[in-house]
Amino acid sequence: MSIVHSGPLRVGIVGCGNIAVNFHVPACLALPEAVEIVGLADPTPERLEAGRVAAGLSRERVHADAAALIAREDVDVVDVCTPQHLHRDIAIAAAGAGKHVLCEKPIAAAPADAAAMVAAADEAGTVLAVVHNYLFFPYVAALRELIAAGELGEVRTVRVDMLGVVDSPGAAGYRPQWRKDPTASGGGVLMDMLHAVYLAEHLLGLPAGRVSGFVDGAAGDAVESLALARLEADGRAASVNVAWGMGEGGITVSGTKGRAVVRYRGDGTPPWAPFEQLTVTTAAGTRTVALPAGAELGPLIADALRDTVADVAAAIRANRPPAATGAQALHTLEATIATYASAALGRTVAVPFDPGSPLHRRGVVGLDELDVPLDSPVRRRGLFGLS
Ligand SMILES: NC(=O)c1ccc[n+]([C@@H]2O[C@H](COP(=O)([O-])OP(=O)(O)OC[C@H]3O[C@@H](n4cnc5c(N)ncnc54)[C@H](O)[C@@H]3O)[C@@H](O)[C@H]2O)c1
Structure with a gap:
């Protein structure tokens, strides 16, 4: 139109x-x-x-x-x-x-x-x-430019750490805790911060085809507060580590010719901790990429x-x-849900999902139609409606 x-x-x-x-x-x-x-x-x-x-x-x-x-x-x-x-x-x-x-x-x-x-x-x-x-953050644009320019060689691994995510409630007049209800949110901290998943895929340069994951949640919560994902894409791999808490933040891209490292204030997690430095290390040495000072959360977002x-x-x-696009976002959503499924099932999970799969039809709550082992840590924690 x-x-x-x-x-x-x-x-x-x-x-x-x-x-x-x-x-x-x-x-x-x-x-x-x-x-x-x-x-x-x-x-x-x-x-x-x-x-x-x-x-x-x-x-x-x-x-x-x-x-x-x-x-x-x-x-x-x-x-x-x-x-x-x-x-x-x-x-x-x-x-x-x-x-x-x-x-x-x-x-x-x-x-x-x-x-x-x-x-x-x-x-x-x-x-x-x-x-x-987050694709529009200046240091993300700079990272993608230096990958495209070939300075790092062929990308082999990407690590996106956001282990210090702040657990923010929704607006008071509606349902402030909807993010903790898997039927509404579709997952916990990783679903909320799936920014880390699409960043990892963009930096890898390929969408993930296989995913493995570990998740854990606080006692009594129906969604995870900690998620570690490994995304594999045609011989390249990203690890994405996200948690509500006080852990470390940072991004590293390693290629055949060099590495790029992003750091935030106090090794904190974006966007709460402002961007501090992007360095590139190759055989020629280490240089700092010239970028404007990192903005605080409000102006950055x-x-x-x-x-x-x-x-x-x-x-x-x-x-x-x-x-x-909607199609790209659908893929990122499936890679995120695959992390949950892998953690629950104890095996690597392929994406995209089969359209008939309960994970495709219902998202993470569709795990209740799959053979999740009785001793699965996800079931034992009572995450995503499993009991
Ligand atoms: N891109 C980002 O950085 C970012 C940051 C925060 C939230 N989000 C996303 O934005 C969305 C909303 O998050 P939020 O934090 O603003 O939530 P919120 O709880 O603060 O607000 C949700 C609003 O939706 C309204 N609502 C509920 N049902 C509705 C309906 N049928 N029609 C119209 N309005 C309806 C509620 O009354 C409420 O005002 C989520 O999908 C969230 O993941 C994105």
């Missing part, structure tokens, strides 16, 4: 929680030539009001029901900012109404939902873009969200793919 009018793309935001009000609304307001917020929807009255005030809209332009927003003729793009188990119906309705979609990550909680979203956009001829905003929205608007106008 092409946009016929020449002004900014008219955006309707669905879900006025933390990410929408703190980052999507300011991102759109920072790009007046590219986009204009024309409406919002949220069934939680205090969140709808918070969004309305932040976006500076009159009461008649905001809705309790997303369907009313999606039906409006003056909306070109629907920006989906609800928790992930609710993305599918909104994105499919939007595509059915001929709207382009920008969807928060993870694209969905279950791969089949994500696949249905991709199919709906394909059928409608609309764009389905997903917010993989604000800039990355602004760049994400700008990219999607440009992609729609130019009829080119956005930085993260």
